[in-house]
Amino acid sequence: MTEARREIAARFDSAEGYEGAARVQALAATKLADRLAKRYADRPAPGRILELGCGTGLLTRQLRRLFPDASLTALDLSPRMVERARASVPDAVFHVMDAEYPELDGPFDLICSNFCLQWFSNRHAAFARLSALLSPEGRIEVTTLARGSFAQWRSSCDDLDLACGFPDYPDHRALQAEWPSTLTGTWTIAPLTDPVASARQFLLELKSIGATTPRAGSHPLTTRDLRRVMQHFDRSAQSMDYQVAFGSAEKRRGFFVTGTDTGIGKTLVSAILTKALNATYWKPFQTGLSEEDGDTASVSGLAGLTPERLIPPAYAFQAPLSPQDAARLENVTVRPNDLTLPQANAPLVVEGAGGLMVPLNDDTLLIDWLTTLSLPVILVCRSGLGTINHTLLSLAALRERAIPIAGVVMSGVPNAGNRAAIEHFGNVTVLAEIPLLDDISPQRVAIEAEKLAETLRACGF
Secondary structure: OOHHHHHHHHHHHOOOOHHHHOHHHHHHHHHHHHHHHHHOOOOOOOOEEEEEOOOOOHHHHHHHHHOOOOEEEEEEOOHHHHHHHHHHOOOOEEEEOOOOOOOOOOOEEEEEEEOOHHHOOOHHHHHHHHHHOEEEEEEEEEEEEOOOOOHHHHHHHHHOOOOOOOOOOOOHHHHHHOOOOOEEEEEEEEEEEEEOOOHHHHHHHHHHOOOOOOOOOOOOOOHHHHHHHHHHHHHHOOEEEEEEEEEEEEEOOEEEEEEOOOOOOHHHHHHHHHHHHOOEEEOOEEOOOOOOOOHHHHHHHHHOOOHHHEEOOOEEOOOOOOHHHHHHHOOOOOOHHHOOOOOOOOOEEEEEEEEOOOEOOOOOEHHHHHOOOOOOEEEEEEOOOOHHHHHHHHHHHHHHOOOOEEEEEEEOOOOHHHHHHHHHHHOOOEEEEEOOOOOOOHHHHHHHHHHHHHHHHHOOO
């Protein structure tokens, strides 16, 4: 545990009268519980729940009320907080542990926390670690403070031209950018107002809840300046405004496999990925059936898929052309906007047709449809000459449209220089290098799948 974490834990350990002063935390916990009740009203209750930063059990008690049969595990840095929470929910499992780095075995169906994330040093990295602990249909439901919190105290400091020691909380855009590619998440921000009798009461209650850790790099006000701020506050404010961010995310349901070109190995990579994830496979746009059985049959054989793990193509055409041209020959118009991701009881691997800029109809490229799916992309590229240019252009096109990128798979003779350049200039992870295989068989696919599965787990997928 770092020294900063020890200091935070010590402040919470010494917090007396926490629940009497933690009115905003209690209100946020109730609102979060209400959201959870609505979320699970029409779906199975979570079997395993992990709560981060349980404190004295404000949210823990709500979770037990909502989900009486769930296995509930709760963490907190403060041993004394954990003691109080355990006394109020004795059938839960508690650990004194840093919630930003939970050393636990998953999977959990629900991970939640109330007013814990503001203490994390890197929420993006923490969310990536937490996503690895989620079950395939798992969810994260959390609250944290957002920009605009403690508005009246900040205003008093500003009016007196004095520095405010409260942390700089993130705004909605910054919070949204912190979700990793392994999660599909949204944030909503709700204002809460807490009556405050005086500046002295406000500061004493902050001490009572252990929330006195100053912003990194800030210096405490002198006694004289603190008195000036308190006097200004008492003249101008009778309440404190908070901006509470409610985050809701679910584990992404799979991957979209595309390539920098056609004939680049997407189908082999899709088979390996489907095997690695024990996934369901879907090739929505199939062409070239006059020359071969199609990619669905290939992946089925290589990954050993049973019929229930195969989704038939939405469009299947004979000519080995783009979906637009192949459809025109059969007097059909491809209508991608009418398609939604099929329901599956496993992760879903969706394989594209050709590259990102392949036309589906007169108005729509494959990449246009891809923006509607909320699936992270695995980009398959060649390992040899020319791949740096093609791969970086494809990555740039995906980022321009805010499409999440899981990583790159390189196909062909391994090339350390090209791999290094793609990772460096593309700011992306090469998840695997698939060599030229003399024997493309289910056995070899299983070997490559085992290696890819290990890499995906390490990356939080």
